[in-house]
Amino acid sequence: MQEMHPAHLDDLYQEVILDHYRNPRNHGEIPNPHVSSRGFNPFCGDEVFLGLNLDANQKIESVAFHGQGCSISQASASILTTLVKNKSLPEAEDLSQLLRELLRGKELSDDELDQIGDMEALQGVRQFPIRVKCALLPWATLDDGIADYRSNISP
Amino acid sequence: MLDAAKIKQDFPILAKLVYGKPLVYLDNAATSQKPSSVIQTLVDYYEGYNSNVHRGVHALSMESTQRYEEAREKIARFIGSPGSENLIYVRNTTEGINLVANTWARANVNDGDEILTTEMEHHSNLVPWQQLAKARNATLRFIPVTDEGTLDLSNIDSLINHRTKLVAMTHMSNVLGTINPVKDLTAKAHAVGAHVLIDAAQSVPHLPVDVTHLDCDFLAFSSHKMLGPTGIGGLYVKSDTLEQMEPFLTGGEMVQEVTFEGATWNDLPMRFEAGTPNIAGSIGLGAAVDYLEALGMENVHQHETEITQYALQALKELAEEFTFYGPTDPARRGGIVSFSSPHVHPHDLGTILDQAGIAIRAGHHCAMPLVRDRLGVAATARASFYIYNTTEEVDLLVTTLKDALRYFSKSLSLP
Ligand SMILES: Cc1ncc(COP(=O)(O)O)c(C=O)c1O
Numbered sequence: 147m148q149e150m151h152p153a154h155l156d157d158l159y160q161e162v163i164l165d166h167y168r169n170p171r172n173h174g175e176i177p178n179p180h181v182s183s184r185g186f187n188p189f190c191g192d193e194v195f196l197g198l199n200l201d202a203n204q205k206i207e208s209v210a211f212h213g214q215g216c217s218i219s220q221a222s223a224s225i226l227t228t229l230v231k232n233k234s235l236p237e238a239e240d241l242s243q244l245l246r247e248l249l250r251g252k253e254l255s256d257d258e259l260d261q262i263g264d265m266e267a268l269q270g271v272r273q274f275p276i277r278v279k280c281a282l283l284p285w286a287t288l289d290d291g292i293a294d295y296r297s298n299i300s301p
Numbered sequence: 302m303l304d305a306a307k308i309k310q311d312f313p314i315l316a317k318l319v320y321g322k323p324l325v326y327l328d329n330a331a332t333s334q335k336p337s338s339v340i341q342t343l344v345d346y347y348e349g350y351n352s353n354v355h356r357g358v359h360a361l362s363m364e365s366t367q368r369y370e371e372a373r374e375k376i377a378r379f380i381g382s383p384g385s386e387n388l389i390y391v392r393n394t395t396e397g398i399n400l401v402a403n404t405w406a407r408a409n410v411n412d413g414d415e416i417l418t419t420e421m422e423h424h425s426n427l428v429p430w431q432q433l434a435k436a437r438n439a440t441l442r443f444i445p446v447t448d449e450g451t452l453d454l455s456n457i458d459s460l461i462n463h464r465t466k467l468v469a470m471t472h473m474s475n476v477l478g479t480i481n482p483v484k485d486l487t488a489k490a491h492a493v494g495a496h497v498l499i500d501a502a503q504s505v506p507h508l509p510v511d512v513t514h515l516d517c518d519f520l521a522f523s524s525h526k527m528l529g530p531t532g533i534g535g536l537y538v539k540s541d542t543l544e545q546m547e548p549f550l551t552g553g554e555m556v557q558e559v560t561f562e563g564a565t566w567n568d569l570p571m572r573f574e575a576g577t578p579n580i581a582g583s584i585g586l587g588a589a590v591d592y593l594e595a596l597g598m599e600n601v602h603q604h605e606t607e608i609t610q611y612a613l614q615a616l617k618e619l620a621e622e623f624t625f626y627g628p629t630d631p632a633r634r635g636g637i638v639s640f641s642s643p644h645v646h647p648h649d650l651g652t653i654l655d656q657a658g659i660a661i662r663a664g665h666h667c668a669m670p671l672v673r674d675r676l677g678v679a680a681t682a683r684a685s686f687y688i689y690n691t692t693e694e695v696d697l698l699v700t701t702l703k704d705a706l707r708y709f710s711k712s713l714s715l716p
Contacts, residue, residue, distance in 0.1 A: 155656055159649075159708070190648045190664050191672070191679035214679045216648035217709075274652060 157270030158277070159217065166264065167217040172227035174210045181235075181295040185213075185287030187279055192219040194284045196291055198230070206230050206238060211284065218268075218277050223284035225264045235292050241265075242285040249278050303596060303604040305691045311336040311592075312689055322658030325694045330475050330503060330637050330685035331662055332525045335589075339528055342588040346581040354580055355554065355571070369580050372587030379590045380501075380520065381511030382537050389536040389570040390578055394502040395425040397521030397536035398469070400573065401498055402429040404546045405519075405538075406467060407437070409496075414439045414466040417495075419481070420446040420675055421474045424667045426500040430469055444470070446675050450477040450627040457489065465495040472504035476666045476676075476683065477627035478609070478637030480508070484515050491516070496542065502526060507605055507635050507687075509598040512537050524582065529589035533582030536573075543569055550575035601688055605636030608686045612638055612695045619699070622706055626676060636686035639666075645709045647682040653705040654682075659698055 176182075179197030186193050192215030201207040209231055211223045230238040244262055248254060248269055259266060271281045309315045312334045317324045326334060346368075352361035354369045370385070377388040391397040410416060416430050420443050434441040444460055445453040452470075461468065468490040473480050487497045498519040504510050505520075506527035512520050519542075523534040538546065548555055548566060555575040557565045566572045593601060610631050616623070616638070626639040641647055651663035662683045665672040672681060684698060 155653065155708075158652065164709070191669075192648070193679065216646040218649075277648075277652065280648065 154270070154273045158274055160267040160270060162264050162267035163217060163221040163270075166221035166224040170211075170220060170224040172210045172224070172231075173212060175212060176208055176210045179210075181291045183287050183291030183294060185283045185290065187215070187219070187283050189279070190216065192216060192280060192283055194219065194223050194287050196223070196226075196284065196287050198291070200235075204234055206233050206235070215283070216277075216280055218271060218280035219283045222265075222268060222281045223287075225268070226284045226288060229263055229265065230288070235295075238288060239292060242289055245285050246282065249281060302607050303600055303688055305604070305689050308596075309689045311338070313337060313340070315689060319658040319660075320656060325657075325659040325697055327684040327686065327690065327694070327698065328660045328662050329687040329690075330526070330666075330683065332531070333506065333528050333687055334689070335528055335530070336592050338592055339530065339585050339588045342585045343530060343581045346584055351581075353577055365580055368584050368587075369578075372584045372590075375587045375590050376535055376583075377537075379594065380505060380522075380535070380537060381513045383513060383540070386569045387512075387537055387540060387543060389538065389573045390583055391521070391534050391536050392532055392579070393523040393525070393534040394500060394521045397519075397534060398426055398498065398500065399429050400536055400549045401519050401521075401538075402433050404549050404573075405496070405542060406433050408545075408547060410434075410437045410439050410466045412438045413464065415442055415462070415464045416440070417442050417444065417460055417465050417468045417470075417490075419444040419452055419470050421450075421452070421477060421479065421671050422469075422471055422668065423475055423500065423502065424669070425502070426469055426471060426498075427670070430467075439466070440464075446477075446671065449629070450474070450479050451633060452479075452481055454482075457486070461486075461489050461493055461495065463493050465490065465493055467496050467498060469498040469500070471500040471502075472510070473501075473507070473635045473637075474627075474668075474671075475503050475637065475685075476639050476668050476671055476681065478634040478639070478685075479628055480504070480633055480635055483517070487515055487517050503635065503637070506593075508602045512539075518542050524586040524589065527586075527589055528592055529586035530579075530582045533579045533586050535586075538570075546573075548572055548575070552576055554578070596688060602635075604688060605686050606631055608690055608692065608695065609634065609636045609638065611692050612684065612686075612698070615695055615699045616640070616702075619702060619706070623702075626681065636690075637683060638685070639681040639683045641676075641678050641681045642706070645705055647680045649709065650682045650702070650705055653708065654698070654701055657697070657701045657704075659694075659701060661698075 176197040180200045182197040194213040196211045198209040209227045268281050350361045350364040352365045354366040374385040377385040447453045490497045496518040499517045501520050501522040505522035518539045520537040525531040552575040623640045623642045628634045647663035664680050
């Protein structure tokens with residue numbers, strides 16, 4: 147009998163990821179969000195809608211996502227919503243950048259690891275290059291939404 | 302059934318190990334593997350007689366021209382074409398369809414005309430018609446697909462009407478495996494004076510196809526899905542239509558005489574083959590046809606029908622977890638099985654099967670409107686069979702699918 151689940155499948159599908167997939171956090175829609183965008187991966191049909199509202203200090207007050215797709219894209223979206231709450235837009239963009247660096251293979255410092263929380267579980271994706279796009283989809287959606295928001299407030 | 306284990310030995314790639322496990326190749330609808338005999342023709346060409354065709358007086362060019370044209374005759378005969386001049390070499394099915402859209406259709410589809418296609422088309426047989434309809438101010442209409450995954454012909458007599466100029470449909474769906482009644486639909490289309498294009502990308506590799514019997518006006522297919530090399534395919538055009546068609550691409554090869562002011566066109570079918578063609582590829586496709594003919598297309602079809610029935614039977618065990626798409630009647634489907642589960646996304650399934658050495662396809666299969674709007678899912682997983690697939694491989698697929706389910710529902714309480 148063959149070993150059905152080589153170790154690296156467990157790296158990809160860590161409990162943290164499966165938990166976010168099955169019980170997504172902040173799942174739903176925010177009415178009239180300040181920042182909103184849709185991300186779509188035509189390769190596999192994964193789709194993420196992201197909406198967020200800012201408070202008077204320009205911090206992210208509420209955030210929600212919905213969409214459809216594989217465990218990696220949807221778990222990554224769920225993790226995103228937990229991380230960006232109460233952050234400023236530039237801070238949220240920094241997190242997005244950190245994920246990209248993590249997936250490119252960079253070793254993060256202890257301080258950086260603290261910041262990224264559950265996102266650390268996404269590093270198993272590195273062994274599956276074709277799935278990196280799945281993990282990045284919600285974050286690219288966030289970056290697009292923020293860019294749109296900025297170009298709308300300062301035309 | 303064919304002796305698939307013996308056939309496998311003709312395909313070097315099928316001896317490969319993936320993650321230390323024997324490769325189980327179930328992505329044949331995307332592209333097939335190639336037997337040594339086909340690979341060897343490419344080597345023989347480049348080592349033995351590489352030269353341009355139709356222009357040299359030297360020995361090598363005479364040999365390459367002869368083999369290139371012999372391959373055309375063989376391929377034309379394979380699809381039941383009355384002559385080899387009806388077979389235009391193209392890069393693939395997509396190019397064949399675009400050639401028709403940009404030549405015959407541009408000249409013959411006008412304001413207010415209708416083009417009829419189906420809801421189960423590959424983007425290759427959809428987007429060119431969307432573009433043409435826009436350019437010519439024509440209307441694109443669709444034969445609907447039933448819940449079972451067959452064409453809904455209940456309104457066919459109003460869908461095919463005196464405004465219909467072209468019916469463009471797939472012979473076999475690359476998502477559902479459905480084999481469409483293209484001969485009957487062709488007769489209906491001809492009755493109102495419409496032309497018929499058949500997308501045979503999935504049928505020519507897997508079923509006996511005879512263009513004379515089908516009576517279609519155009520039929521396109523790709524070499525890479527039928528054991529041949531990539532970058533080559535065929536477009537069959539019926540003689541009366543072919544003679545009226547203006548060239549698509551222009552330049553060398555396709556001309557007879559050129560002056561500073563203009564040019565006259567070469568004979569058929571070279572008129573549609575501008576520039577140096579894919580010589581090795583054409584000869585390689587000829588070798589693929591030899592291989593398939595030696596097996597017999599009836600036997601190929603029979604083998605796939607049996608494997609598919611075996612698979613559908615074996616997969617019944619998983620009927621609570623997976624939705625399976627496509628007709629239940631074995632006579633109406635080819636060797637393609639698409640499925641999805643609310644618990645495991647096709648993309649995740651693809652990764653888990655891959656780890657077991659099993660290659661399947663996950664996604665929309667270049668038929669986004671069908672998969673998303675008609676089947677109502679973002680993606681499906683698809684296993685597609687060919688002459689070298691065995692029932693043991695199907696068993697491994699089923700076991701691994703069960704495993705994937707268990708994996709994903711480890712702590713998930715299934716409803
Ligand atoms: C039904 C159908 N039509 C058209 C195509 C396009 O073939 P090609 O990419 O070789 O042009 C495919 C291939 O996936 C197909 O399955």
